[in-house]
């Protein structure tokens with residue numbers, strides 16, 4: 372836990388609300404100021420064009436590809452070196468099929484050459500996010516301020532499709548432990564309030580059987596009209612609601628819209644949310660921290676490529692109609708990434724045309740997460756383990772395996788020469804902060820990673836009860 376988080380945990384709940392509001396104000400300024408409104412208007416106009424003209428989409432994307440490839444060739448140390456090694460010049464790209472001949476960029480490329488991916492010749496403001504997601508490979512991604520605003524304009528365009536009340540009270544299911552408090556104050560409120568954004572924050576650490584009744588009271592009092600956040604945390608919440616009397620479902624009747632993101636939404640997860648929030652429509656979108664591409668659902672529930680933002684390409688797998696998503700960002704001048712292998716799988720049928728009329732590439736589904744949750748002695752089921760690896764440089768791959776209610780083993784692969792003691796200390800501290808203060812954490816550098824029968828990697832494996 373850093374000093375700021377430590378001081379925060381000593382504050383009483385109303386002061387934590389105030390700090391959440393200040394933080395909400397500053398993130399809003401980053402996301403929604405400057406060029407944001409122009410991007411939003413452009414995207415809403417382009418959404419109409421995409422219903423009539425597939426050639427325009429092709430020409431736009433080809434232009435953007437030529438532009439970002441030339442930029443990467445000139446300014447990205449990684450791509451300058453790679454292109455010279457393979458004898459490629461940006462002028463070699465005359466069509467999309469020329470572009471598809473370029474080698475993929477893998478997560479290992481980014482991890483092993485991280486400093487070479489960063490470039491900032493125009494001295495833009497830079498923001499950095501960390502990810503590990505479902506792959507267990509922690510990465511830090513740098514964005515220009517404009518790239519952040521374009522990304523938020525894409526997400527806002529998705530919401531604009533459903534004419535929903537942007538400025539109304541809503542709930543954010545977050546992984547950040549915003550209601551964390553020291554034992555001195557013993558704050559009993561399980562949620563926090565960002566007054567600036569009219570946002571009620573429910574952290575995953577608070578989604579427990581002992582808190583569920585007060586969380587439902589919060590819904591009754593504030594009547595939020597929509598939800599945003601991780602679907603896995605919403606589902607953990609939903610499971611606990613279903614353990615109660617059915618009458619409690621009426622507390623959730625104010626919710627009319629659910630916007631999920633950051634993770635793909637599995638079919639079973641969708642059914643659970645539908646059974647819990649019975650008055651709400653569910654509108655998922657697909658994106659990833661790397662920001663290389665995005666797809667948002669239309670009014671008919673089909674995922675459409677957000678073609679203005681990046682190129683969402685598909686690479687065939689051994690399974691019929693199943694493709695790996697390959698992304699190229701168009702606007703992140705601080706960290707261009709070309710033909711990036713996301714590791715995410717989508718179902719695609721080239722003969723399918725969505726009845727909404729959009730000519731952009733449409734996906735039938737995106738594979739849902741198959742992680743198990745970590746069950747904590749405090750009663751939470753934590754599905755997001757990636758926070759534990761924040762800022763852990765030198766870590767190649769990691770998997771959290773829960774072997775008893777009070778104990779996890781972290782299986783690690785690291786680069787040579789790093790201090791294992793420092794790494795273990797950081798992971799243990801972050802585990803206590805984000806997951807549970809009472810569980811013990813041990814480390815194993817040689818054990819094989821556990822996968823599903825089909826070989827898919829899982830960031831969290833729970834062996835309790837096996």
Ligand SMILES: [Zn+2]
Pocket residue numbers: 669670671672673675725726727728729
């Ligand atoms: Zn559609």
